[in-house]
Amino acid sequence: MGGGAMDCYVVTREVCKLCLGVGTAFFAIQLGSDPIIVGGTEEQKTKWLGAVAEGNSLVAYAVTEPEAGSNLASFKTKAEPITDDGGAVTGYRINGSKQFISTGGYADFVTVLAQTPEGPSFFVVEKGTPGFEQHKGEEKHGIRASNTSPLTFTDVVVPVENLIGGAPGKGLKQANQVFGYTRLMVAAMALGAGEAALGIAIPYAKERIQFGGPLSEKKGYTNKLIVPHWVNLKAATAYIESVARRLDSEDGDLQVEAPSPNCSPPNLPIGRPTMPSRPWADMATSVSSVSKKSSVM
Numbered sequence: 001m002g003g004g005a006m007d008c009y010v011v012t013r014e015v016c017k018l019c020l021g022v023g024t025a026f027f028a029i030q031l032g033s034d035p036i037i038v039g040g041t042e043e044q045k046t047k048w049l050g051a052v053a054e055g056n057s058l059v060a061y062a063v064t065e066p067e068a069g070s071n072l073a074s075f076k077t078k079a080e081p082i083t084d085d086g087g088a089v090t091g092y093r094i095n096g097s098k099q100f101i102s103t104g105g106y107a108d109f110v111t112v113l114a115q116t117p118e119g120p121s122f123f124v125v126e127k128g129t130p131g132f133e134q135h136k137g138e139e140k141h142g143i144r145a146s147n148t149s150p151l152t153f154t155d156v157v158v159p160v161e162n163l164i165g166g167a168p169g170k171g172l173k174q175a176n177q178v179f180g181y182t183r184l185m186v187a188a189m190a191l192g193a194g195e196a197a198l199g200i201a202i203p204y205a206k207e208r209i210q211f212g213g214p215l216s217e218k219k220g221y222t223n224k225l226i227v228p229h230w231v232n233l234k235a236a237t238a239y240i241e242s243v244a245r246r247l248d249s250e251d252g253d254l255q256v257e258a259p260s261p262n263c264s265p266p267n268l269p270i271g272r273p274t275m276p277s278r279p280w281a282d283m284a285t286s287v288s289s290v291s292k293k294s295s296v297m
């Protein structure tokens with residue numbers, strides 16, 4: 001709370017060097033909070049972000065649906081306005097289901113995207129609200145320390161105060177703003193995991209003797225298995241950090257897929273790396289200095 005994209009990137013990368021599951025669970029807190037951060041009213045920020053910051057509440061981000069994954073615009077969850085006798089909207093009735101929600105099985109509240117007559121809108125739904133069901137987590141192949149659950153909403157009634165931003169129809173804009181951060185964080189997760197893998201492979205190659213010497217002295221091993229990955233991870237680090245700096249400086253709209261001319265993504269095909277003069281020594285020092293420099297924990 002209060003940290004920028006660069007702070008979140010550094011923490012996510014470091015945690016994911018240790019465990020992708022714990023990193024995902026940590027990332028889910030940022031993700032669930034993001035619609036409130038980018039679109040919430042001051043009252044909503046104080047109430048919901050305050051609860052998260054105090055460590056009293058787990059939050060989850062509920063957007064994906066069984067039939068709306070990459071194509072988010074096809075989502076079906078509905079929020080029907082409930083009006084008083086004078087026609088003023090006092091609340092919403094939510095119906096639908098969400099899929100693959102990180103921390104969904106345990107969250108104290110979720111930020112859920114639902115369709116209102118004015119368009120997609122985010123709502124806060126609290127655990128225990130009648131009709132809101134948090135189902136058993138998926139049996140995943142990996143990142144098992146992070147819960148991933150389906151959610152169902154059957155005539156879930158929330159007060160109008162739970163409409164994020166206080167005005168309906170702003171949900172897709174808010175979701176797009178959130179994506180700018182989520183893509184950065186997923187890249188940080190992959191970077192941390194990649195660095196951790198090399199952190200294991202490099203010392204192992206120094207001690208594993210085959211054909212009369214350590215693997216670290218076999219060019220076929222270093223030049224195919226270690227150096228290209230190290231080069232790509234360094235290029236990815238530079239690119240990810242440039243994106244984090246741009247997000248923090250609010251440098252234009254970063255929600256589009258195409259790279260800006262000032263910030264092209266690295267294109268370094270594995271197998272054709274630029275070789276440092278002493279690859280092995282440079283590699284080992286740089287990997288350890290990267291992890292020391294970026295440590296904030």
Ligand SMILES: Cc1cc2nc3c(=O)[nH]c(=O)nc-3n(C[C@H](O)[C@H](O)[C@H](O)COP(=O)(O)OP(=O)(O)OC[C@H]3O[C@@H](n4cnc5c(N)ncnc54)[C@H](O)[C@@H]3O)c2cc1C
Pocket residue numbers: 028031060061062063064066068069070071099100101102103143148
């Ligand atoms: C561990 C985990 C945690 C998650 N946590 C959350 C969460 O907290 N909250 C949340 O809302 N969602 C969450 N998700 C859901 C995630 O956002 C979706 O899985 C993602 O949006 C992809 O949707 P899908 O799985 O339905 O894949 P699909 O959309 O069915 O895509 C399948 C494959 O096809 C590719 N593809 C799709 N469209 C095209 C196209 N037009 N051209 C070329 N290729 C295409 C995709 O890249 C993918 O490789 C989580 C998912 C996982 C696995």
